[in-house]
Amino acid sequence: MKIAVLAGDGIGPEIIAQAVRVLEALRSDGLKIELEWGLLGGCAVEAAGEPFPEATRKLATDADAVILGAVGGPQYDALPRPLRPERGLLGIRKALNLFANLRPALLYPELANASTLKPEIVAGLDILIVRELTGDIYFGEPRGIEQREGQRVGFNTMVYSEAEIDRIARVAFGAARRRNRRLCSVDKMNVLECTQLWRDVVTETAEEYPDVELSHMLVDNAAMQLIRDPRQFDVMVTGNMFGDILSDEASMLTGSIGMLPSASLDENNKGLYEPIHGSAPDIAGKNVANPLATILSAAMMLRYTFDLESAAARIEGAVKKVLAEGYRTADIYEPGMKKLGTAEMGGAVLANL
Ligand code: NAI
Numbered sequence: 001m002k003i004a005v006l007a008g009d010g011i012g013p014e015i016i017a018q019a020v021r022v023l024e025a026l027r028s029d030g031l032k033i034e035l036e037w038g039l040l041g042g043c044a045v046e047a048a049g050e051p052f053p054e055a056t057r058k059l060a061t062d063a064d065a066v067i068l069g070a071v072g073g074p075q076y077d078a079l080p081r082p083l084r085p086e087r088g089l090l091g092i093r094k095a096l097n098l099f100a101n102l103r104p105a106l107l108y109p110e111l112a113n114a115s116t117l118k119p120e121i122v123a124g125l126d127i128l129i130v131r132e133l134t135g136d137i138y139f140g141e142p143r144g145i146e147q148r149e150g151q152r153v154g155f156n157t158m159v160y161s162e163a164e165i166d167r168i169a170r171v172a173f174g175a176a177r178r179r180n181r182r183l184c185s186v187d188k189m190n191v192l193e194c195t196q197l198w199r200d201v202v203t204e205t206a207e208e209y210p211d212v213e214l215s216h217m218l219v220d221n222a223a224m225q226l227i228r229d230p231r232q233f234d235v236m237v238t239g240n241m242f243g244d245i246l247s248d249e250a251s252m253l254t255g256s257i258g259m260l261p262s263a264s265l266d267e268n269n270k271g272l273y274e275p276i277h278g279s280a281p282d283i284a285g286k287n288v289a290n291p292l293a294t295i296l297s298a299a300m301m302l303r304y305t306f307d308l309e310s311a312a313a314r315i316e317g318a319v320k321k322v323l324a325e326g327y328r329t330a331d332i333y334e335p336g337m338k339k340l341g342t343a344e345m346g347g348a349v350l351a352n353l
């Protein structure tokens, strides 16, 4: 298992260090884990003059999986666009052909008060949103702003091919099989032909997954249902734009940005794993950041790239226990709980592994 470790900027190095401790602990289970460090983002600009240096490209391409902290920070805001840390992110996602984004929205019962929704609506929420990442209106041609008949007109093109829909559907059905065998596909087929094709192809692909129960929902209704009764969902699959919006909506149902991991996969289940939050420059270097999103990203790596369900579940179980024991980092702290720093939280997870 060759894993590229890209700590990045801000709190990146602190949270990655804890995920690495957890991965290293699994070596005692006989897992042959090889870790190699590289630079991405602002730290790469400082050391190598670009946010996604050739050495990092090679490291990431040769690895089976990549674990990433986060990139960016105010000290890089003045850099010209091609040198911005975010360019490093776009660069690595493109270089690895990552087309499937997996975003769990999981709310541990102990943290139900962190949500802005009532605990009885969200406690125990456990959704996985599978978002297509490389197509849709974000990349379709033609696109632009032009003068037409004396005024400016803006336009983009929503486009998906059968093959693109089929491959993301397969990732979603596969993920549903690892969970509760329920998949909801989200589209806007009443208005958009592109998403009529989406519904047709997902329905055809479903024939190969007779054990998974498929349903369809229009995106506007899905946005409402996520707020009204989010626990009705298990796995959801949708295109790039709807997925962008719904995955952010779903993650905020949990109210804890420091708890949420993500995965981006290619056709061979090679993946990039990272917390959904950014580099949190406001708390960097203070040993207060929550490392659990990154530790849970490592668990997703074991599950989706290496097919090691029991090792993944072991990490997730350790996180659950730590929360049940009342340990909290500052971002999820409530009176009466035991406050821990970043490294101490990593240690608590290790102790429960
Ligand atoms: P952010 O996610 O870094 O921070 C938002 C708020 O959440 C801050 O108050 C921060 O302290 C808190 N927070 C985030 N992660 C936390 C954690 N693990 N534990 C405790 N608190 C946490 O978003 P923001 O402030 O908009 O962006 C900061 C920098 O990160 C920017 O340069 C931005 O471009 C970059 N960024 C990078 C991403 C990535 O690497 N994938 C994603 C989002 C933003």
Ligand code: MG
Pocket (backbone or CB within 6 Å): 244, 245, 248
């Ligand atoms: Mg977004």
